[in-house]
Amino acid sequence: MKHISFDDIEQMEQRVRARLINSLSGFKSANLVATVSEDGHNNLAIISSCFHLGASPALMGMVIRPDSVPRDTLSNIEQMGCYTINHVSADIYRQAHQTSARYAAEVSEFDKVGLSAEFVDGIEAPFVAQSQLKFSLELREVLPLAINGTTLVIGEITSIFVADSALKADGYVDIEALASVAVSGLDSYHQTRRLARLSYAKPDKALVTLPVDGH
Amino acid sequence: MKHISFDDIEQMEQRVRARLINSLSGFKSANLVATVSEDGHNNLAIISSCFHLGASPALMGMVIRPDSVPRDTLSNIEQMGCYTINHVSADIYRQAHQTSARYAAEVSEFDKVGLSAEFVDGIEAPFVAQSQLKFSLELREVLPLAINGTTLVIGEITSIFVADSALKADGYVDIEALASVAVSGLDSYHQTRRLARLSYAKPDKALVTLPVDGH
Numbered sequence: 001m002k003h004i005s006f007d008d009i010e011q012m013e014q015r016v017r018a019r020l021i022n023s024l025s026g027f028k029s030a031n032l033v034a035t036v037s038e039d040g041h042n043n044l045a046i047i048s049s050c051f052h053l054g055a056s057p058a059l060m061g062m063v064i065r066p067d068s069v070p071r072d073t074l075s076n077i078e079q080m081g082c083y084t085i086n087h088v089s090a091d092i093y094r095q096a097h098q099t100s101a102r103y104a105a106e107v108s109e110f111d112k113v114g115l116s117a118e119f120v121d122g123i124e125a126p127f128v129a130q131s132q133l134k135f136s137l138e139l140r141e142v143l144p145l146a147i148n149g150t151t152l153v154i155g156e157i158t159s160i161f162v163a164d165s166a167l168k169a170d171g172y173v174d175i176e177a178l179a180s181v182a183v184s185g186l187d188s189y190h191q192t193r194r195l196a197r198l199s200y201a202k203p204d205k206a207l208v209t210l211p212v213d214g215h
Numbered sequence: 216m217k218h219i220s221f222d223d224i225e226q227m228e229q230r231v232r233a234r235l236i237n238s239l240s241g242f243k244s245a246n247l248v249a250t251v252s253e254d255g256h257n258n259l260a261i262i263s264s265c266f267h268l269g270a271s272p273a274l275m276g277m278v279i280r281p282d283s284v285p286r287d288t289l290s291n292i293e294q295m296g297c298y299t300i301n302h303v304s305a306d307i308y309r310q311a312h313q314t315s316a317r318y319a320a321e322v323s324e325f326d327k328v329g330l331s332a333e334f335v336d337g338i339e340a341p342f343v344a345q346s347q348l349k350f351s352l353e354l355r356e357v358l359p360l361a362i363n364g365t366t367l368v369i370g371e372i373t374s375i376f377v378a379d380s381a382l383k384a385d386g387y388v389d390i391e392a393l394a395s396v397a398v399s400g401l402d403s404y405h406q407t408r409r410l411a412r413l414s415y416a417k418p419d420k421a422l423v424t425l426p427v428d429g430h
Contacts, residue, residue: 002378019386021267025265028266029243055229112418145369159218160224161217173238175399182397184389187413197402198404207309
């Protein structure tokens with residue numbers, strides 16, 4: 001095993017350090033955050049920092065970095081109070097990655113990367129037509145984190161669209177069947193192969209492998 | 216596509232809703248958080264809510280739920296000010312899942328599930344011997360989130376141990392080669408298969424597939 005000390009981390013070249021530290025948390029989700037500005041410009045940004053915050057109410061968090069492209073994303077969310085999150089699947093991961101290029105605010109990443117905006121009655125933010133699992137959110141909180149200048153954005157899920165076949169009777173969504181991808185580090189994309197669904201763990205009881213549909 | 220409305224979500228049976236909402240963020244990291252209490256009891260808890268917060272300083276966040284097992288984890292972290300995070304790989308994912316059973320505070324999950332605690336000079340919290348990527352953290356912030364009673368714990372990475380072969384010259388860690396697993400929903404574990412590492416995206420420039428070692 002290689003040992004990397006605190007001093008080693010401190011002295012690392014900035015990009016090397018960014019790649020290393022970004023690898024440590026493990027596999028990350030890959031989502032496209034879609035927004036629209038008050039003056040009608042659509043925006044699309046890949047984000048690997050979405051995380052489950054709670055089921056009741058249904059809350060999702062995401063971290064926005066001060067120096068990253070999703071600045072338009074954050075200002076659109078603050079302007080409109082709503083946004084959508086769209087899973088990145090294996091057939092669109094390159095287009096999704098390309099949204100991280102620094103396009104001007106008035107440019108639609110949808111057009112530039114070749115994804116289609118799709119609108120649903122009553123939801124102002126666009127969805128990604130190609131995505132097989134997507135949902136709209138209403139902004140609940142914008143929490144600036146003083147420790148490093150990032151911003152934690154918390155939204156409540158208001159509407160979900162999911163390919164029928166992937167939604168199981170017990171509520172589980174088989175995102176592997178949708179070819180949703182996982183991210184490692186800053187730039188590596190991965191498909192998955194299920195090991196197992198496991199039963200609820202109890203002391204002194206052996207785990208059981210569950211069928212994918214939970215029954 | 217199936218449409219699940221806000222009212223549908225509200226009216227869902229609680230466990231079904233938990234499985235559904237936990238599936239939405241996409242693939243999650245699988246980590247074991249290891250801690251020790253002031254009176255010397257080791258604790259080990261699987262957590263799928265670790266997320267990258269920043270590289271400089273090297274910060275990691277994790278969400279602790281009020282009703283979840285890692286309550287011992289949180290009180291140990293607050294007592295001692297330090298903890299370790301250890302990747303869950305395919306060879307230990309069942310033991311890792313078993314740590315989510317509700318063992319008493321004085322019981323060591325290490326012993327119960329068959330993983331080994333390993334200590335490093337100068338770091339009070341134990342590591343998981345079997346893990347091929349692990350790091351120690353010092354507690355920086357405990358942020359209660361009023362919106363749903365969860366707690367955001369922020370730590371700074373102080374020391375990293377990684378299998379030599381997985382650390383690439385450009386800083387990327389090939390966590391797929393370490394067989395680190397991804398989680399979907401509440402209970403599904405997945406291995407990965409790389410699609411590609413992609414070059415830094417720029418407007419009007421085509422993406423290039425990078426070799427895994429970044430060169």
